Amino acid sequence: MKFEGQVRIPSGCAISAVISKEGNKMSGEMIINSMKPMHDRSNGLGGGFAGYGIYPQYKDFYALHMFFDTRDTRKKCEAFLKDQFEIVQSEIIPTRKIPVITNEPIIWRYFVAPLQSVLTSLQLDENEFVARTVMKINAEMPGAYVFSSGKNMGTFKAVGFPEDVGIFYKLDEYEGYSWTAHGRYPTNTPGWWGGAHPFTLLDYSIVHNGEISSYDANRRFMEMFGYKCTLQTDTEVITYIMDYLLRIQGLTLGEAASVIAAPFWSTIEAKTDLNDQQKHTYLRTIFPSLLITGPFSIVLGFNGGLMALNDRLKLRSMVVGEKKDKVFIASEEAAIRTMEPNAENIWSPAGGEPVIIKVKEGVFL
Amino acid sequence: MKIINAANLNYRAVNEALCNADKDCMIESCCGQRFIAAGMSDKNITINGIPGNALGSYLNNANIVVNANAQDAVGDTMNEGKILIHGNIGDAAGYAMRGGKIYVKGNAGYRAGIHMKAYKEKIPVMIIGGHTGSFLGEYQAGGIIIVLGINTVGKPIVGNFPCTGMHGGKMFLRGNCKDICFPEQVTARYATSKDLDEIMEYLSEYCRDFTYSIDKLLSVPFTVITPDSKNPYKQMYVAN
Numbered sequence: 001m002k003f004e005g006q007v008r009i010p011s012g013c014a015i016s017a018v019i020s021k022e023g024n025k026m027s028g029e030m031i032i033n034s035m036k037p038m039h040d041r042s043n044g045l046g047g048g049f050a051g052y053g054i055y056p057q058y059k060d061f062y063a064l065h066m067f068f069d070t071r072d073t074r075k076k077c078e079a080f081l082k083d084q085f086e087i088v089q090s091e092i093i094p095t096r097k098i099p100v101i102t103n104e105p106i107i108w109r110y111f112v113a114p115l116q117s118v119l120t121s122l123q124l125d126e127n128e129f130v131a132r133t134v135m136k137i138n139a140e141m142p143g144a145y146v147f148s149s150g151k152n153m154g155t156f157k158a159v160g161f162p163e164d165v166g167i168f169y170k171l172d173e174y175e176g177y178s179w180t181a182h183g184r185y186p187t188n189t190p191g192w193w194g195g196a197h198p199f200t201l202l203d204y205s206i207v208h209n210g211e212i213s214s215y216d217a218n219r220r221f222m223e224m225f226g227y228k229c230t231l232q233t234d235t236e237v238i239t240y241i242m243d244y245l246l247r248i249q250g251l252t253l254g255e256a257a258s259v260i261a262a263p264f265w266s267t268i269e270a271k272t273d274l275n276d277q278q279k280h281t282y283l284r285t286i287f288p289s290l291l292i293t294g295p296f297s298i299v300l301g302f303n304g305g306l307m308a309l310n311d312r313l314k315l316r317s318m319v320v321g322e323k324k325d326k327v328f329i330a331s332e333e334a335a336i337r338t339m340e341p342n343a344e345n346i347w348s349p350a351g352g353e354p355v356i357i358k359v360k361e362g363v364f365l
Numbered sequence: 366m367k368i369i370n371a372a373n374l375n376y377r378a379v380n381e382a383l384c385n386a387d388k389d390c391m392i393e394s395c396c397g398q399r400f401i402a403a404g405m406s407d408k409n410i411t412i413n414g415i416p417g418n419a420l421g422s423y424l425n426n427a428n429i430v431v432n433a434n435a436q437d438a439v440g441d442t443m444n445e446g447k448i449l450i451h452g453n454i455g456d457a458a459g460y461a462m463r464g465g466k467i468y469v470k471g472n473a474g475y476r477a478g479i480h481m482k483a484y485k486e487k488i489p490v491m492i493i494g495g496h497t498g499s500f501l502g503e504y505q506a507g508g509i510i511i512v513l514g515i516n517t518v519g520k521p522i523v524g525n526f527p528c529t530g531m532h533g534g535k536m537f538l539r540g541n542c543k544d545i546c547f548p549e550q551v552t553a554r555y556a557t558s559k560d561l562d563e564i565m566e567y568l569s570e571y572c573r574d575f576t577y578s579i580d581k582l583l584s585v586p587f588t589v590i591t592p593d594s595k596n597p598y599k600q601m602y603v604a605n
Contacts (some may be wrong), residue, residue: 037397193368314475317437326470334397334415
C-alpha cells in the first residue's frame, strides 16, 4: 500500500443537480451520467442522490428510507414505528447486485403518516413529530438509521462511486422534477453508508463539497434545539441548520443563506443599500453561531426547488447553467455539459450568493 | 494535424495520446479531463469541448487554445508558453505561475493570479477580457495581471478584496476603479503612458488574438496597482 505523499490522489468531492422549473419529470439517468466526468473528485467511499417528485402515488406520506444492521433491528424499529404511525407501505428498496457495491446493510422504506391521536396528545405538528422521531431513531436505536424522511422525495446513498450507486439503486426507474447528486472523498471522517450524502431531514436534503471548520460550534448550538448529530460527518449539521432556520425560524432561503454564509463585517459596512445592510447586521447578530466557516459548496433540495450556495470566501467551485425549463448546477462545467451539451448562460455564483430555483407554482406535488 | 477524440478517455489516456501526437494536435469532445498538457513543451494544442481542472499545469513551452470555457486552476504553476481561452475560466487561474501567458476572452472566477510570481527574465502575464471574482491577485508576488472589463454588463470589474496580500508584481485594471476598495498595503493610481508602454506588447497581442481594436481599448484610462513597500502586507483573516 502506498501512503499519502507516495501517491497523489486527485480528489475533492463532487456535487451536481438538475431541476425542471416546469416540473417536468426526468429519470435518474441524467444525474447519474453527470457524475461520470467528475469521477476523480470522489474516491469510492460514498455516493448518493436525492430525487424530488419521485413518489407521486404516496405523496401525502412521509417516505422513511432506512438502513438496518440486522433483521432483528428492523423488527424492533418496525414495532416502534407502528406505535405512532400508520404504515401504508413497507418494502425493501429495490437494488441491483453489482460487484462494486458490497457490504450493504438492510435497506428498507416505509411510507407513513403519524397517528392523529399521537399528534394530539403531544400537541405537535406532523413535521415536528417526524423530525423528532428521526432524531430519536438515529440517536437511540443502535444499528438503525433513517436517511430520508420527506414527502414525495427520497435519498439513495451507499459506499461506492456515485455512478455505481445510481445503478445500484436503479435510479433510472424513478422519475423526479429535481435531482441532486454527490460523490464523496471523505477527509477526516469514516466512509460508511450513513455518512454518504445527501443528508436529509424531512424534505430538506444537502449535498456538500468541502469541510466546515465551524462544525463543533454549529453542532453545539443546534443541540440546544434538540438536533442530534449522529452520523459522524460535518455535513449533517448543515441540514439541521437549514431545517431550523427555514422551518422553525421561518426565514426565507435568501435570509438563511445570509446566516450561514454571512458577508464579512467590512462588506456589510460598505453596503450602500441601507435596508440590506440592516438585514445583514441583524442576521449576523441574531445567529452568530450558525455562521459556517471553511470551504463549502452545497445544494439544498426541498419540495419544489433547489438552492445552491458557496461559502463566503468561495473556496470551492460551482457552476450554474440553463436550458429551456431546466437549470443545472455542478462542481464542474463538464458535468453540466454531460447533462445538456447545449446549456446556456453558464456562470459561477459568487461566494455567499445563493442561487434559488423554484418549480412553477402548483405543478410540483 | 493529429486529432484526438477524448470522448470516453480518462485524463491519463488523453495525456498519453498528446505525448505521442505531432507538434500540432487537436482534442475533440473534451469533457472535464484534468491535467491536459501538464508539463508539456513544444506543442500546439487546440481543444474543443470543456477541458478539466489544471489545464496546462506546469506548462513548459506549449501553446494551448481552448474554443470554449475552461474550469479551475488553468495554468497552475505554469512556467512558459501560452494558454488562450475563448470563453470564461474558473477559480484560481494561473495559481503560482512564474512564466508564460494566459489570455482569456471572457471572465475569470475567484482568485485569478493567486500567488503569481516572477524570476529574473520570467514575467508571467495574465489578461482577462471581462470581469473577475473576488481576491484577484491574492498574494501576488510578481508578474502582470491585466483586467479589461469588456462587456461586463454593469458588473464591477473585480469582486471584493482584490490584491489581498499582494507584495510584488503589477496589476492593471481598465477604468478609474473609484468604487474598488483596495487594501492598505497597495498603491492604486492612474497608469501613465510609461506604465502602459510596459504592457503594450501584451495588449497588442491580445487584441490580435481576439480581434479587438487596441485604440478603442486604450480610449479608457487604466489604473495600475503596485505593492507599497513602505507599508507591507500584514494580515487578512486573523490578527495574530
